[in-house]
Amino acid sequence: MKNRRWFCGLAVLLLLAVLAAGCWNRREMDTLATVAAAAIDREEDGSVRITVQVVKPGEIEAPGQGGGGSGQPAVALFSSTGATVFEAVRSMARQSERKLYWPHCKAVVFGEEAARAGIAPLRDFFERDHEPRETLWVLVAKGKARDIITAEGQLEKISADSIGNLIKARTATSQAVGVRLFEFEKMLAGEGRDPFATGIELVTGPDGKKRLRLTDTAVFRKDGLVGWLGADETRGLLWVLGKVQSGIIVVSSPGEESSRVSLEIIRASSKLSSEIKDGILTITVEVQEEGNLGEQMAFGDVTGPEAWASLEKRKAEVIEREIRAALRQAQEEWGVDIFGFGEAVRRKYPREWREMKDEWREIFPTVTVEVKVKAKLRRVGLVQKNNLPR
């Protein structure tokens, strides 16, 4: 009896050792092609072209070893076409040597033309399939997306990491947005809001090589690209959304109008409210900002109470100007509600919203928007004034 129990226990253990170590979907690192980023373009015949950047593990040396790797690019590039995204992805198997593995895909870049035609059909695969993460970055290229993916990073061996780093560094200027797939999805699915995504383009560096640069914000009507918000307008959008984290605001120096002063944004928040009075809808955007004096190219003392207050006022004006610029483009040029004003109306006036929502695209451009900015200046830095050279 005791022997039998021992035997059973042993059998179970052995069985576990066999079963627990793997199953149908066992995949070893060296059988996978880890996708770092993907680009999606539409071909002229309407088919989908996918270009992927696959990490070559052998070419990434461990830090500190120096000289490792063979100087070869750390990524391999593959491209294929198909009638659908998934078909194109699968047909990559005929050339990629290993099976594409998506969980580490950092970013998906959509080509400008593909985006104009609508990206909702193109992004479903990334939502539905279990391998790509909901947290990947959504970008729109100016031009072809494949050019972005094939460009080399300068500091990073894998240019997908460059893209990720650029998006993370967006907060330094707040002049670019960062949108993850689930956030894009939320904007797309929500009532009374149009989505936007990060724009990316190639620029020529001082050495003549191509560089990646985050650029204007891609603005969509429903899921189709309608235009690009410039740098200032992008910050205007972020002010309204309360997503400005840092950045530089340049104003002219009080008393010395031709010279400039840089004010650093430290923190900002916003409040969006709506009001219907006598059948007229007004949206109020209240922005609160706090910052420091970052640089003074003018001379003289701006730390006096009058000049200080004047700086604060100028800063508030700049902020309002940026917001107005974004509003003007969104309302007058495109009629797309990237700010979520419709959502704000729905939050407060659900009943009125029900009547409005079908005509929201016509109503939105005519909505009066009040902008109230409270800008504070807190600190001066390590010196008080910029010495005038004598």
Next chain:
Amino acid sequence: MLEGGRITARQLIFILVISRLTVPTTSLPVLVSPPANQDVWLAGLLSVIPTMVMAAPAVLLALRFPGLTIIQCCRLFMGKAGLVIGLLYIWFFLHNAAISLRLSGECMTSVYMPETPLVVFLLGVAVICVSAVRNGLEVMARLADMLCPMVVGGIILVIGLVLKEADVQALQPVLEDGLGPVFHGAFTTSPRLVEVLILSMVAPYLNDPKPRRIIWIMAWTLGILTIMFVAIILAVIMVFGASQAQNYTFPFLSLNRIVSIADIIERIDAIHLVMWVPGIFIKVSVFYYLAVLGLSQLLNLRTYRPLILPMGALLVVLSVWLFDSLVALYQFTQYQIWTPYALVFITGFPLLLWVVALVTKKGGVRQ
């Protein structure tokens, strides 16, 4: 005695809680039941009242016949009709176990191992369940003791980790469609607490089956469940927004997948598995056990052991055979079908039994 084991009140609470939490951590069907917008959390919160009302007959019955399971009650004073009701209950228990088993397999094949045949997961879980049922109630109860903190802790941890993505404004407007749909939703959500039937089957095996104890168990279970339930709904809606949350097949899993804190704490899908696989396992084995126990009580067997393997085979076959696809499974668990179906067993039959007992003056002589 068919079942020699005795369990404590806490263990029973834990079984009920784990078993119930497997649903909101996978499909979270409440998101699409009325009012089907950002107000569903209110429906979830209010559902505690109809749940109490609907669970009342089963609890009253358990109080009136402290030493008897609901199947034994059927046999005691319902005659031939009792036999039929008993058989229906056994079907219901088996059906429940099969649905949960299938759901577990579907989630595994959808998300983690799409190329693995479904049956592998079903058999894998079923084999462990057979072993659990062979070992009896006490073993399952002790397991629940161990697993419940893990399950509840895992949910709280995940919600805590995604809080920075949450947007309270997504909950507005509150009561967009008024109170009507919210009450409707509260009603349709409540019969999901089929776990009350575990109570009416297992109450006789409590080490302290005093009436006060049973009410206390129900109160704690409902309290913990409502809090967890509402917390999960709130988190999912605040992070994804109501419309996108409805669109996810496994909303809570998606919540796990977006956790990303300082590039260090991310890709924590495993937490979902850690809390959910044990949950499914407890749920399947408990309902499977109830079916086995119920049938042996109905047939007046001396031991339920001979029934375990045949019933287990039936369970696996049922879970494969019941639904063609995940879509069919979801259609069935939507409130339109599931609510009336479950209501018959949770409230209908217990109420009938209780009324008959009252009229024929059976049981409850002294308490």
